[in-house]
Amino acid sequence: MQTETGVSLKPYNSFGLPAVAETLVRIRSDADVRRVVDDPALGRAPKFILGGGSNIILTRDMPQTVLKVEVPGRRLVEERDDAWIVEAGAGESWHDFVMWTLEQGFPGLENLALIPGTVGASPVQNIGAYGLELRERFESLDGVDLRTGLGVTIGPEMCAFGYRDSVFKHSLAGRVVITRVRFRLPKPWRPVLGYLELERKVAETGVDEPGAQQIADWVIAIRRHKLPDPQQLGNAGSFFKNPLVSPEQCRDIIGRDPEIVHYPLPDGQVKLAAGWMIDACGWKGKSVGGAAVYDKQALVLVNRGGAIGSEVMTLARAIQESVYGRFGIRLEPEPVVL
Numbered sequence: 001m002q003t004e005t006g007v008s009l010k011p012y013n014s015f016g017l018p019a020v021a022e023t024l025v026r027i028r029s030d031a032d033v034r035r036v037v038d039d040p041a042l043g044r045a046p047k048f049i050l051g052g053g054s055n056i057i058l059t060r061d062m063p064q065t066v067l068k069v070e071v072p073g074r075r076l077v078e079e080r081d082d083a084w085i086v087e088a089g090a091g092e093s094w095h096d097f098v099m100w101t102l103e104q105g106f107p108g109l110e111n112l113a114l115i116p117g118t119v120g121a122s123p124v125q126n127i128g129a130y131g132l133e134l135r136e137r138f139e140s141l142d143g144v145d146l147r148t149g150l151g152v153t154i155g156p157e158m159c160a161f162g163y164r165d166s167v168f169k170h171s172l173a174g175r176v177v178i179t180r181v182r183f184r185l186p187k188p189w190r191p192v193l194g195y196l197e198l199e200r201k202v203a204e205t206g207v208d209e210p211g212a213q214q215i216a217d218w219v220i221a222i223r224r225h226k227l228p229d230p231q232q233l234g235n236a237g238s239f240f241k242n243p244l245v246s247p248e249q250c251r252d253i254i255g256r257d258p259e260i261v262h263y264p265l266p267d268g269q270v271k272l273a274a275g276w277m278i279d280a281c282g283w284k285g286k287s288v289g290g291a292a293v294y295d296k297q298a299l300v301l302v303n304r305g306g307a308i309g310s311e312v313m314t315l316a317r318a319i320q321e322s323v324y325g326r327f328g329i330r331l332e333p334e335p336v337v338l
């Protein structure tokens with residue numbers, strides 16, 4: 001366990017927002033979490049669990065003790081007849097882990113390539129992209145309860161995964177430090193190609209039976225084209241969740257805005273494209289101080305240089321109000337606002 005004081009969090013959040021952590025503890029093992037729990041001062045202090053900082057908006061300095069999760073390691077746990085079970089430490093880079101599984105010959109995570117952040121945060125919002133959600137490959141996770149210091153192993157039912165959601169955003173928020181995550185990669189492998197942009201790649205290239213590495217390469221290329229690289233232009237990915245509405249609500253909106261981009265879901269709900277609604281309200285390229293709406297994709301807010309958290313949130317609130325005014329839909333931010 002390594003404790004530091006007065007740590008700038010600017011390098012530790014992908015939006016590049018300025019904030020200082022009074023105390024930051026680097027967590028490299030379950031035992032490190034227990035040491036924090038048992039420490040007379042740290043044990044009582046309010047805490048925030050930090051992964052790669054790619055889904056947070058820092059609006060102020062952090063009086064809470066920041067636990068920066070850096071647990072390493074990745075391995076094949078077991079090869080079954082119907083699946084490979086692989087595990088990674090919570091501090092591993094998600095993308096590097098996906099690439100490692102492919103190199104080892106364990107396909108199944110390729111649609112989730114290039115999502116920033118750590119393995120430990122991946123179940124928190126049930127990361128998803130290009131037709132696949134983490135819950136479809138999740139086996140179980142290990143963590144340590146910050147109240148008791150006890151180790152826990154949690155399976156899929158208890159995670160209560162939903163669209164960009166899980167129990168770690170509700171009853172277990174800030175309570176369990178996830179230290180390892182296991183994934184079940186089914187055999188035989190089947191490509192997931194239902195997403196429109198991947199269908200287009202199949203049509204463009206004529207490769208109609210792509211391998212897992214080919215799909216990862218396509219996903220990486222599409223993402224690089226569409227999303228700003230946080231190293232060059234600070235951002236937190238999609239700033240708002242795509243709202244889910246009933247078919248009746250959707251029909252009502254289509255009645256007023258026939259062009260609205262929407263996707264019917266298997267459970268009967270309809271997902272509306274938040275980026276389209278923001279664009280339709282004329283926000284692309286607009287800014288508040290250093291915070292701006294990305295000019296290529298209205299769902300992404302970016303740091304054009306020197307942005308502070310309050311500017312990002314002023315811009316976000318103005319967008320929410322205008323989308324509500326036109327569509328009657330309240331957009332919900334995806335990142336955690338601190």
Ligand SMILES: Cc1cc2nc3c(=O)[nH]c(=O)nc-3n(C[C@H](O)[C@H](O)[C@H](O)COP(=O)(O)OP(=O)(O)OC[C@H]3O[C@@H](n4cnc5c(N)ncnc54)[C@H](O)[C@@H]3O)c2cc1C
Nearest residue numbers: 049051052053054055117118120121127128129178236237
């Ligand atoms: C350019 C860009 C593209 C993105 N694209 C996608 C996408 O396609 N799909 C998608 O789903 N997301 C996407 N995201 C969002 C983000 O990458 C994911 O949410 C990612 O899982 C966050 O990981 P992190 O380690 O950076 O988490 P952080 O931002 O550090 O933390 C996020 C939340 O998880 C909690 N947390 C972090 N680590 C742990 C842990 N070990 N134990 C318990 N709680 C923890 C934190 O307390 C916080 O509440 C994108 C972000 C960016 C910047």
